[in-house]
Amino acid sequence: MAKLKDLAQMEDRLVAGHGMCLGCGIPLIMKIVLRATEDPLIVANATGCLEVCTTIFPRTSWNISWVHSAFENAASTIAGVESMYQALKKKGRIPQDKKVKFLGIGGDGGTYDIGLQALSGAMERGHDIVYLCYDNNAYANTGGQRSSATPVGASATTSPSGTQSPGKLQRRKDLTKVMAAHGIPYAAQASPGRWKDLYNKAKKAFEVEGPAFLNVLCLCPTEWKYDEAKGLQLAQDAVDTCVWPLYEVENGKYKINYKPRKKKPITEWLKPQGRFRHLFKEENASVIQRIQKEIDEEWEELNRLAGFSQQK
Amino acid sequence: MSTLKTLNGNQSVAEAARQIDPDVVAAYPITPSTSIVETIAKFKADGLITGEFVCPESEHSAMSLCIGAASGGGRVMTATGSQGLALMWEMLYIAAGLRLPIVAGIVNRSLSAPINIHGDHSDTMGARDSGWIQIYSENCQEAYDNFIQAFRIAEHLDVRTPALVGLDGFIISHSLEGIQVEDDEKIKKFAGEYKPVYPMLDTDQKKTVGPIDFTDYYFEHKRNQIEGIENAPKVIEEVGKEFGKEFGREYGFFEEYRTDDAEVCIVVMSSAAGTCKDAVDELRNQGKKVGLLKPRVFRPFPHRKIAEVLKRMKAVAVLDRSSSPGAFGAPLFTEIRSALYDYPERPKIVNYVYGLGGRDIKGEHFKEVASKLERIAKTGKVEEIYGYINLRE
Numbered sequence: 003m004a005k006l007k008d009l010a011q012m013e014d015r016l017v018a019g020h021g022m023c024l025g026c027g028i029p030l031i032m033k034i035v036l037r038a039t040e041d042p043l044i045v046a047n048a049t050g051c052l053e054v055c056t057t058i059f060p061r062t063s064w065n066i067s068w069v070h071s072a073f074e075n076a077a078s079t080i081a082g083v084e085s086m087y088q089a090l091k092k093k094g095r096i097p098q099d100k101k102v103k104f105l106g107i108g109g110d111g112g113t114y115d116i117g118l119q120a121l122s123g124a125m126e127r128g129h130d131i132v133y134l135c136y137d138n139n140a141y142a143n144t145g146g147q148r149s150s151a152t153p154v155g156a157s158a159t160t161s162p163s164g165t166q167s168p169g170k171l172q173r174r175k176d177l178t179k180v181m182a183a184h185g186i187p188y189a190a191q192a193s194p195g196r197w198k199d200l201y202n203k204a205k206k207a208f209e210v211e212g213p214a215f216l217n218v219l220c221l222c223p224t225e226w227k228y229d230e231a232k233g234l235q236l237a238q239d240a241v242d243t244c245v246w247p248l249y250e251v252e253n254g255k256y257k258i259n260y261k262p263r264k265k266k267p268i269t270e271w272l273k274p275q276g277r278f279r280h281l282f283k284e285e286n287a288s289v290i291q292r293i294q295k296e297i298d299e300e301w302e303e304l305n306r307l308a309g310f311s312q313q314k
Numbered sequence: 315m316s317t318l319k320t321l322n323g324n325q326s327v328a329e330a331a332r333q334i335d336p337d338v339v340a341a342y343p344i345t346p347s348t349s350i351v352e353t354i355a356k357f358k359a360d361g362l363i364t365g366e367f368v369c370p371e372s373e374h375s376a377m378s379l380c381i382g383a384a385s386g387g388g389r390v391m392t393a394t395g396s397q398g399l400a401l402m403w404e405m406l407y408i409a410a411g412l413r414l415p416i417v418a419g420i421v422n423r424s425l426s427a428p429i430n431i432h433g434d435h436s437d438t439m440g441a442r443d444s445g446w447i448q449i450y451s452e453n454c455q456e457a458y459d460n461f462i463q464a465f466r467i468a469e470h471l472d473v474r475t476p477a478l479v480g481l482d483g484f485i486i487s488h489s490l491e492g493i494q495v496e497d498d499e500k501i502k503k504f505a506g507e508y509k510p511v512y513p514m515l516d517t518d519q520k521k522t523v524g525p526i527d528f529t530d531y532y533f534e535h536k537r538n539q540i541e542g543i544e545n546a547p548k549v550i551e552e553v554g555k556e557f558g559k560e561f562g563r564e565y566g567f568f569e570e571y572r573t574d575d576a577e578v579c580i581v582v583m584s585s586a587a588g589t590c591k592d593a594v595d596e597l598r599n600q601g602k603k604v605g606l607l608k609p610r611v612f613r614p615f616p617h618r619k620i621a622e623v624l625k626r627m628k629a630v631a632v633l634d635r636s637s638s639p640g641a642f643g644a645p646l647f648t649e650i651r652s653a654l655y656d657y658p659e660r661p662k663i664v665n666y667v668y669g670l671g672g673r674d675i676k677g678e679h680f681k682e683v684a685s686k687l688e689r690i691a692k693t694g695k696v697e698e699i700y701g702y703i704n705l706r707e
């Protein structure tokens with residue numbers, strides 16, 4: 003396990019000067035993930051906050067090769083770069099011992115929604131790539147519209163709360179499980195609040211042969227509407243309430259990487275965030291109950307899967 | 315030594331692909347282009363090509379893969395048509411905007427709805443402003459020859475623009491023809507080695523590919539891109555001549571057929587031009603001064619060169635295998651009519667849409683067009699500027 007001090011001394015692959023919001027979780031995630039391999043790394047980035055904020059021509063914050071082509075195709079774009087790498091290696095135009103790693107990155111919109119097909123295809127075809135989803139639960143770049151990762155009860159601009167609505171009504175898509183169901187060697191869920199766990203997972207993802215998927219909860223003070231100074235506490239609350247369990251699926255085996263000693267009530271997660279404010283009105287009490295019930299069920303199910311994997 | 319082989323249009327394109335052996339082929343099946351993709355897959359399975367073959371989950375991803383692969387740094391191709399090309403639409407513009415010289419074999423097919431699998435040019439005409447070079451083929455031989463030349467044209471440093479080669483669905487894609495297939499070595503030599511300009515896989519030099527432009531740079535970057543395709547004519551000409559010197563079949567921007575002393579002229583692209591040649595021969599035997607102009611390159615449009623030929627005609631009919639609903643004429647017609655505008659002496663010009671959804675066009679139809687042109691030439695009057703051929707009204 004790398005020490006924080008050693009990691010801090012590694013050259014930054016995404017440098018300062020980008021335009022991401024104060025308290026944004028993306029640079030936090032990038033700092034850790036981009037350090038998890040020492041091999042040359044090429045990134046394909048979906049349209050979204052990270053892409054827009056880091057490459058305003060004629061400047062770039064990327065200290066490695068990086069490509070953006072569109073919103074829904076980071077997975078197929080990086081698969082293309084990787085295919086070229088395989089071809090040139092076979093043809094002898096890239097030295098046999100030269101290792102390059104390939105990372106596709108998208109937000110939850112570019113991954114859970116519009117990019118799901120491309121991602122599924124790339125995973126199924128077995129490209130030697132890592133795909134990282136930074137899941138901030140919304141289309142943040144375009145002003146906070148709902149995605150299929152937006153949680154129940156959150157007010158997003160296309161699922162706003164109102165006199166007749168408690169915000170988003172539908173359950174989140176469980177993308178990590180969807181990816182694991184592809185039978186890929188490695189899929190994991192992590193949070194920047196627990197950087198060591200995130201680092202280990204990213205390292206594993208880069209090391210496995212074949213496709214790997216990382217789903218990382220991403221703080222978004224702008225759309226979640228909380229005091230950005232308290233971001234890391236919120237990230238910790240996400241795992242302590244089991245809203246965002248830390249687990250990995252390695253060759254089909256589920257493993258929970260962190261179990262809160264005492265599961266916190268869901269309100270600890272909901273309360274600090276403006277996007278859930280309306281849920282604390284009397285008429286929405288049942289929504290909070292629903293959320294708690296669903297989180298409990300999901301946590302139970304995850305434990306069942308992990309227990310089952312242990313017995314195997 | 316070149317050998318005579320019996321191949322259909324799709325096999326001809328696949329054969330050219332085998333000989334060139336691009337570094338990455340990413341393609342998705344759609345009728346009638348499927349057998350290009352299948353044949354290349356089989357080449358790969360049999361070890362006849364060394365490049366990677368990827369069959370992704372959609373055409374959108376196929377073009378995205380091509381874009382990723384080309385920015386990685388290497389030679390890239392795909393094949394598709396119709397709905398497949400339509401699904402790629404977003405990525406076509408991006409390939410061109412990123413100046414990636416991807417080559418696509420497009421088996422021209424109509425667009426839904428109604429769904430129809432037969433040949434027309436709606437697909438590529440729909441992509442005519444995407445920034446791609448567009449070259450059309452009359453037969454299997456031309457499909458083979460054009461596909462080979464497309465790499466050289468697209469990859470030229472002054473051009474760096476993706477190129478598509480069209481061949482008519484079924485009519486060419488599935489018709490067997492005796493074609494001259496050149497030696498592998500000679501084709502490899504002709505295609506040459508491709509040196510990508512900013513390969514991301516050269517990781518010692520970091521590149522940011524596809525950053526965001528605001529109002530301060532977008533326009534200039536687009537202007538640069540336009541310059542690339544504007545530089546293409548010189549290269550198309552050189553490559554077409556070199557191909558002729560090497561293999562005995564020279565290519566330019568269009569083919570003129572018996573236009574020398576023609577008074578009326580039919581303009582038609584792709585497979586229908588073959589039928590038209592027969593009709594012209596018959597009419598010539600009857601002493602009628604009819605000629606044919608068959609555009610080969612539609613983008614960049616050789617407007618001046620075409621106008622120089624047509625300006626001296628008395629009447630011209632432009633036949634389009636696509637429509638542009640609500641526009642003043644179909645795509646080829648509007649180009650040509652506009653190209654002639656600056657000439658004080660110019661022909662009367664009419665437009666006929668034919669062959670949508672694979673509807674046949676026969677010799678008799680061309681003869682009807684020719685007699686209409688003769689009437690226009692004689693009276694100097696155009697009664698209907700825009701019409702349809704072989705259509706039940």
Ligand SMILES: Cc1ncc(C[n+]2csc(CCOP(=O)(O)OP(=O)(O)O)c2C)c(N)n1
Nearest residue numbers: 049050051073109110111112140141142143
């Ligand atoms: C085909 C297409 N549809 C819509 C958009 C507009 N768009 C750009 S970014 C974006 C949202 C991105 O959301 P997400 O992937 O969650 O990333 P984030 O903005 O949160 O970083 C949308 C809707 C687009 N660029 N392309």
